[in-house]
Structure formats: structure tokens, C-alpha cells
Amino acid sequence: MKRKGKGERERERQERRKQKSKHGKVLVTLLENCWSDELTKRPRAITINKFIILAAYCAFVELLRPN
DSSP states (O other): OOOOOHHHHHHHHHHHHHHHHHHHHHHHHHHHHHTOHHHHTSTTHHHHHHHHHHHHHHHHHHHHSOO
16 A cells, blocks of 8 residues: 655645534534524524534534544
8 A cells, every 4th residue: 555645644634624614614604593583583493592502512522623
């Protein structure tokens, strides 16, 4: 099996960082939507918001893990 060069390893690391960045932006958008007036007017909004916040927290913890 051929060993990866230093440049190839660095490109792979950058690609993983880019993917994590995209996921982080999606999570931030989800959290921002949790606080929108439209969602909080609905009866089930509180339960939905709690679920989204819990899921986002778990995902952020995963994003913070080292590569």
C-alpha cells in the first residue's frame, strides 16, 4: 500500500474541516429558527425546540472532536 504524501494528508484534513464548517452553519441556522416568532406561537413549538436544541448540542459536541 502506497503511503500518502504530506500534501495529500493536508488536503484531506482541509476537506474534513470544510465539511464540519458546513454542518456547523446548518446547526446554527436550526438554532436560530428555534427562536423565531412563528415557531413559538405553535402549541408544539416548545417540545420541537427542545428536541432541536438537544440534537444541535449533540452535533456540536461531535464537531468539536479532533480529526
